[in-house]
Amino acid sequence: MTALGVGVVGFGWMGRVHTQAYARVPHHYPDAPRVLLVAVADDVPGRAREAAGRYGFTAATEDWRDLVGDPRIQAVSITVPNFLHREVGAAFAAAGQHIWIEKPVGLSAADARAIVGDVQVAVGFNYRNAPAVEKARELLLAGQIGNITHARFRFLSDYAAHPLGALSWRFERERGGNGVLGDLGSHGVDLIRYLLGEIDALVADTAVFIAERPRPTAATAGHQRGSGAPGPVQNEDYLGALLRMSSGARVTLEASRVAVAEQNAYGFEIHGTRGAIGWDFRRMGELAVAAGESYQDEPVRTRFTGPPDGEFGAFQPGAGIPMGYDDLKVIEAHRFLRSIATGTPQGATLADAIRCAEVLDGIARSAETGAWITLPA
Ligand SMILES: NC(=O)c1ccc[n+]([C@@H]2O[C@H](COP(=O)([O-])OP(=O)(O)OC[C@H]3O[C@@H](n4cnc5c(N)ncnc54)[C@H](O)[C@@H]3O)[C@@H](O)[C@H]2O)c1
The missing domain is CATH 3.30.360.10 (Dihydrodipicolinate Reductase; domain 2)
Incomplete structure (x- = not known):
């Protein structure tokens, strides 16, 4: 099975939680599609580099645009602040890269509607x-x-x-x-x-x-x-x-x-x-x-x-x-990967x-x- 290349845009709280969720999916779902952490982007100097070192991404950048259309990246977590959801989401969806985007997806319904593409879109309603x-x-x-x-x-x-x-x-x-x-x-x-x-x-x-x-x-x-x-x-x-x-x-x-x-x-x-x-x-x-x-x-x-x-x-x-909050994100990550693998949205x-x-x-x-x-x- 070829691994699915993944990028993460925005490495604050949710960027970390998404990254850890990708890593944990195979621990809980042995048959799930495999994931390779390819690149992480964050505009705060040093933040992406530190994340790459700690969590194992191959590449780090301050400019999320570097990930758009990168042939090594088939799926992207969008975990930046709300005002960036529209621009970032629309760019990756248009480039044919599947997205797992955090709620609320932009600042308004118009922002959410602007994300258009023939891709799977999973939303962080955990x-x-x-x-x-x-x-x-x-x-x-x-x-x-x-x-x-x-x-x-x-x-x-x-x-x-x-x-x-x-x-x-x-x-x-x-x-x-x-x-x-x-x-x-x-x-x-x-x-x-x-x-x-x-x-x-x-x-x-x-x-x-x-x-x-x-x-x-x-x-x-x-x-x-x-x-x-x-x-x-x-x-x-x-x-x-x-x-x-x-x-x-x-x-x-x-x-x-x-x-x-x-x-x-x-x-x-x-x-x-x-x-x-x-x-x-x-x-x-x-x-x-x-x-x-x-x-x-x-x-x-x-x-x-x-x-x-x-x-x-x-x-x-x-x-x-007891289960924990991060487990809900592992479930979400798994549903996102299954959506991509089957072509049918889950979650x-x-x-x-x-x-x-x-x-x-x-x-x-x-x-x-x-x-x-x-x-x-
Ligand atoms: N599902 C949930 O339960 C849940 C919980 C918290 C936050 N969220 C959502 O997740 C998103 C992020 O929230 P957070 O709490 O992780 O915020 P945060 O402030 O902790 O992290 C945001 C990150 O994005 C980075 N960033 C900002 N501008 C950028 C740019 N131009 N390029 C690259 N990186 C950039 C920041 O440097 C920061 O590291 C928000 O949309 C929020 O609504 C969801």
């Missing part, structure tokens, strides 16, 4: 890969909790709660887009669609709670403190939305990057006519299920995920052994990212006008 989420979907589709009536999805984080958190690209409209909408809201919208189907209409409100932050004094990666002169936060810290689903169900989505005391509090509670299902990312292997005949006073069971659920069996031999696609961006654009419009927004069919 929470749908959690075995408990896959199990929840199976139970919902099997009608185990009856018809879905209403649900709450929350994506709350404190990563920007400190007022001295640096004014990185994330807080600028031109480079970070719509703030927490694209950053955490996109994950929420993807999970809602994955579990409950399409969203028809919505009304939303948004807010900026920390209006100024210190500028960073050096190149940033991830979330760091700043000590430079203060500058304005240009995009949303918070969103609250009420969604009307095609099924008739009502869903609330709340996302915040400034929620003190909420560390990666991502999850949902879904109610049906006969039961309920709940999940919290921080207890990734536990699914709370109430599905009986009582209606009132129905007990809630904790179901630990195990080998039959989703991709759990590729990681651990028995129920209750979240560009179409999912475009629909998600349309919902987020709708949330921004509703917050501006105060009106209900009907989404395009």
Whole structure:
């Protein structure tokens, strides 16, 4: 089997996680297509070179364009900040190189739509890969909790709660887009669609709670403190939305990057006519299920995920052994490689990212006008 040549563009947090995921795929999926780490690009001087040395890429560069059309590279991870997704994604897709691109895929639905090419596009909506989420979907589709009536999805984080958190690209409209909408809201919208189907209409409100932050004094990666002169936060810290689903169900989505005391509090509670299902990312292997005949006073069971659920069996031999965040990326990498090998998309696609961006654009419009927004069919 010839190995598939891979490049990584942007070596911050996600660049590292994607790279490690490629390396781990054969450990968990012995029959998966083989990968060769060919090149890494990052514009911070020295960052790509250090990554190449540590993770085993053959080449390193500061200019991602060096990877476009390189015949040794058939697939590329795009893990740069949001404002670059469109330009970088469009260039590789046009060159016929498959892409695994991080969410939210650009700054708007128009950006996501600009990525065009006869290639596989996998998108980093990793929470749908959690075995408990896959199990929840199976139970919902099997009608185990009856018809879905209403649900709450929350994506709350404190990563920007400190007022001295640096004014990185994330807080600028031109480079970070719509703030927490694209950053955490996109994950929420993807999970809602994955579990409950399409969203028809919505009304939303948004807010900026920390209006100024210190500028960073050096190149940033991830979330760091700043000590430079203060500058304005240009995009949303918070969103609250009420969604009307095609099924008739009502869903609330709340996302915040400034929620003190909420560390990666991502999850949902879904109610049906006969039961309920709940999940919290921080207890990734536990699914709370109430599905009986009582209606009132129905007990809630904790179901630990195990080998039959989703991709759990590729990681651990028995129920209750915890999986981690990076495992979700190994699952995503494997699905990306299988998409390329089979020519059939597996997992979240560009179409999912475009629909998600349309919902987020709708949330921004509703917050501006105060009106209900009907989404395009
Ligand atoms: N799926 C998830 O759970 C998840 C989690 C975090 C981030 N993300 C997404 O991943 C992307 C990156 O986020 P991150 O947290 O890794 O950010 P980061 O700031 O840690 O890393 C971004 C990297 O891109 C590099 N970069 C910037 N401009 C570049 C250019 N012109 N050429 C080459 N490299 C360049 C930076 O130097 C940095 O190393 C974002 O789109 C973000 O939304 C997804």
